[in-house]
Amino acid sequence: MTTKKIKSDTEFWQGNEACAEGAITAGCRFFAGYPITPSSEIAEHLALRLPQVGGIAIQMEDELASLGAVIGASCAGAKSMTATSGPGFSLMQENIGYAFMTEAPCVIVDVQRAGPATGQATKCGQGDVMQARWGTHGDYAAIVLSPNSVQEMFDMTIRAFNLAEKFRTPVVLLADEVIAHMREKIVLPPLDKVEIVNRRKPKPNEKAFFGLEDVPSMPSFGEGFNITVTGSTHDEYGIRATADPVIHRKLVERLVGKILRNVDEIVDYESYNVDKCNVGIISYGCTSRSVYETTELAEKEGIDAGLIRLKTIWPFPEKIVKKMTKNAKVVFVPEMNLRQIFYEVQRVVGDTVPIVPVNKIGGGEMITPEELLSEIEKETR
Amino acid sequence: MKKKVSETGIKKFMRDIPLPFCPGCGDVTVMSSFLRAVQELGYDSLSKFVFCSGIGCAAWIPSPHFIADTIHTTHGRSIPVATGVKLIRPDLNVVVFGGDGDLTGIGLSHLIHAARRNVDITVVMVNNMIYGMTGGQVAPTTPLKAKTTTTPYGNYERPIDATRLVVAAGASYAARWTTAHAEQLKEAMKKGLGIRGFAFVEAVSHCPTAFGRRVGLKTIVNILDWLKENSVPIENTAKMAEKDLEGKIVIGEFVHRRSPTFTESVYAIIEEAKKSVKTS
Numbered sequence: 129m130t131t132k133k134i135k136s137d138t139e140f141w142q143g144n145e146a147c148a149e150g151a152i153t154a155g156c157r158f159f160a161g162y163p164i165t166p167s168s169e170i171a172e173h174l175a176l177r178l179p180q181v182g183g184i185a186i187q188m189e190d191e192l193a194s195l196g197a198v199i200g201a202s203c204a205g206a207k208s209m210t211a212t213s214g215p216g217f218s219l220m221q222e223n224i225g226y227a228f229m230t231e232a233p234c235v236i237v238d239v240q241r242a243g244p245a246t247g248q249a250t251k252c253g254q255g256d257v258m259q260a261r262w263g264t265h266g267d268y269a270a271i272v273l274s275p276n277s278v279q280e281m282f283d284m285t286i287r288a289f290n291l292a293e294k295f296r297t298p299v300v301l302l303a304d305e306v307i308a309h310m311r312e313k314i315v316l317p318p319l320d321k322v323e324i325v326n327r328r329k330p331k332p333n334e335k336a337f338f339g340l341e342d343v344p345s346m347p348s349f350g351e352g353f354n355i356t357v358t359g360s361t362h363d364e365y366g367i368r369a370t371a372d373p374v375i376h377r378k379l380v381e382r383l384v385g386k387i388l389r390n391v392d393e394i395v396d397y398e399s400y401n402v403d404k405c406n407v408g409i410i411s412y413g414c415t416s417r418s419v420y421e422t423t424e425l426a427e428k429e430g431i432d433a434g435l436i437r438l439k440t441i442w443p444f445p446e447k448i449v450k451k452m453t454k455n456a457k458v459v460f461v462p463e464m465n466l467r468q469i470f471y472e473v474q475r476v477v478g479d480t481v482p483i484v485p486v487n488k489i490g491g492g493e494m495i496t497p498e499e500l501l502s503e504i505e506k507e508t509r
Numbered sequence: 510m511k512k513k514v515s516e517t518g519i520k521k522f523m524r525d526i527p528l529p530f531c532p533g534c535g536d537v538t539v540m541s542s543f544l545r546a547v548q549e550l551g552y553d554s555l556s557k558f559v560f561c562s563g564i565g566c567a568a569w570i571p572s573p574h575f576i577a578d579t580i581h582t583t584h585g586r587s588i589p590v591a592t593g594v595k596l597i598r599p600d601l602n603v604v605v606f607g608g609d610g611d612l613t614g615i616g617l618s619h620l621i622h623a624a625r626r627n628v629d630i631t632v633v634m635v636n637n638m639i640y641g642m643t644g645g646q647v648a649p650t651t652p653l654k655a656k657t658t659t660t661p662y663g664n665y666e667r668p669i670d671a672t673r674l675v676v677a678a679g680a681s682y683a684a685r686w687t688t689a690h691a692e693q694l695k696e697a698m699k700k701g702l703g704i705r706g707f708a709f710v711e712a713v714s715h716c717p718t719a720f721g722r723r724v725g726l727k728t729i730v731n732i733l734d735w736l737k738e739n740s741v742p743i744e745n746t747a748k749m750a751e752k753d754l755e756g757k758i759v760i761g762e763f764v765h766r767r768s769p770t771f772t773e774s775v776y777a778i779i780e781e782a783k784k785s786v787k788t789s
Contacts (some may be wrong), residue, residue, distance in 0.1 A: 180782045197590065
């Protein structure tokens with residue numbers, strides 16, 4: 129494999145490769161992971177490329193250790209990342225909650241495959257959507273991004289790092305096997321045009337790194353701040369408070385609140401004809417690529433279709449979904465699982481309009497534009 | 510003659526927060542041995558240290574009591590976290606404190622792999638032979654036949670020998686002492702902190718609350734006497750039969766050797782990779 133240098137140019141890359149290069153562009157200098165299909169190319173590419181830019185890519189003994197090392201590296205000052213798939217993502221859940229509780233910025237890439245359990249390791253699925261939201265125990269607010277192209281594997285990895293650094297929280301890039309393994313054209317932006325966010329560093333005399341502000345400043349280990357990091361409930365100074373009700377409430381409400389209070393900044397989506405459509409379609413990830421064509425086919429048949437493509441899955445883009453359902457007579461939610469985002473749409477819109485799930489799992493078979501169209505025809509005829 | 514370090518000498522390393530340990534806890538002995546080791550090595554502060562610890566009583570030795578950067582991780586994962594810290598800041602002394610449950614139960618694979626990689630960290634394992642914090646359940650280190658809250662008829666599993674395990678896995682330094690050997694423990698910690706590579710110091714410790722009182726060792730003195738009587742210096746083991754060593758605590762220095770450390774290897778790769786970019 130030859131080494132590649134990023135230049136402002138057009139490339140023909142694999143999704144996982146684009147993710148790895150996006151991470152390097154974002155400033156990631158530490159990767160720890162454990163091999164798992166269909167995410168392994170991210171680890172392989174970073175093992176080659178990170179040392180070239182002075183970074184470190186290591187393979188750990190399992191996914192628990194991988195995210196552990198990522199958290200340690202993050203606290204030591206490095207932008208850090210791991211990549212995995214469903215089974216590994218399950219193993220990481222405890223440490224995801226830990227990163228959330230300790231406000232250790234990091235990026236976790238989950239390239240979804242067909243689950244549960246070992247499932248179909250090489251085949252695409254979208255079954256980790258709710259796990260990404262609720263997988264860790266206790267109260268939690270997730271930031272989860274969903275790319276649908278090789279270009280977005282690059283761009284959204286950068287955004288994932290920016291959000292992680294800005295809000296001091298773990299961010300999940302929830303990709304899927306199709307997006308991660310396909311190759312397509314990608315346009316690399318000039319490096320000086322890429323927005324890079326770095327964690328806010330403290331002033332020399334600061335002492336509270338866990339809560340006087342929504343997102344506190346973050347010193348690194350070895351800078352003389354004597355930071356006390358703990359996954360136990362802690363006060364603004366990091367001192368453990370294992371029984372105090374007020375300290376617990378204050379901490380966890382702030383951790384959840386710092387994300388929910390910034391929903392408008394975090395949420396991102398693509399939409400088409402949302403204001404006027406009769407038939408709405410809400411999708412994300414690889415499935416959304418079929419939906420573009422479905423919309424075109426539907427319009428040719430005189431169906432007034434509109435779409436929302438979720439680029440941020442969590443926090444859920446409620447406002448645009450509500451907007452769509454003001455006019456739409458019916459909303460379709462196609463996904464490669466047995467109903468996950470469907471329930472979230474239902475929660476947001478209640479029974480104001482019928483929500484129709486369109487689901488397909490197994491063998492990595494995608495929902496085709498024709499299949500979705502026939503579901504739409506059935507409902508609208 | 511060596512200058513004796515008073516207890517007040519090590520207080521400068523500690524936050525003014527009450528210690529959470531039960532009366533008579535062995536963790537205090539380990540804590541004091543460690544801080545005296547640091548003091549005798551000539552450190553005025555812990556500013557060049559990062560302490561990583563998991564879950565359990567021993568994890569509370571550094572966190573938040575040491576005036577230093579401390580990270581109190583998920584159960585069993587202190588060593589991976591320490592690995593990440595050390596790779597990013599090879600200039601800092603990264604020290605792991607953990608109990609036998611944390612390091613040889615839930616986190617055992619990380620202990621073996623860190624020794625295998627020769628990660629340049631010092632691991633202090635406080636082996637009280639029990640899950641103390643949760644109320645005295647059987648641990649991978651509990652002696653055969655010992656009664657615990659989850660082995661009311663006596664422990665039917667053989668205990669693990671963590672020190673021999675890390676030696677086999679490739680540790681650069683490994684020693685075991687007990688809390689009845691505080692001075693030797695301190696010397697071992699000094700050596701461990703001084704070497705390059707993976708250093709492991711096991712402190713077989715007394716837990717009067719969750720272990721001693723259930724196995725008929727009611728007072729701290731009883732337990733310390735038992736630790737002393739059951740200890741066999743490693744030099745004496747060669748001429749002993751295997752059955753005579755059953756249930757004994759082998760103490761002393763098990764290994765002290767130099768081999769490439771993880772940090773050295775990883776940073777050598779970075780230099781090589783950078784060159785490959787320049788020449789291509």
